[in-house]
Amino acid sequence: MRKWMSNMDxxxxxxxxxxxxxxxxxxxEARGSFxxxxxxxxRPWQVQAQRDENGEWLINVERT
Ligand SMILES: [Zn+2]
Numbered sequence: 545m546r547k548w549m550s551n552m553d554x555x556x557x558x559x560x561x562x563x564x565x566x567x568x569x570x571x572x573e574a575r576g577s578f579x580x581x582x583x584x585x586x587r588p589w590q591v592q593a594q595r596d597e598n599g600e601w602l603i604n605v606e607r608t
Pocket of ligand 1: 559560561562563564582583584585586587
């Protein structure tokens, strides 16, 4: 399982369906898991978003 880290509020992730690089824009207040549709193929991702103590995002994207 691949995870992404970012110190910005957006992160480029690989879609688990279409395998394209897609920019995921994060709500700075978002925590935990939520559903986000892929911009390219419109299929739903299960996104898990955590922030560490340095404010860095740790993102995991998988198929719902
Ligand atoms: Zn996609």
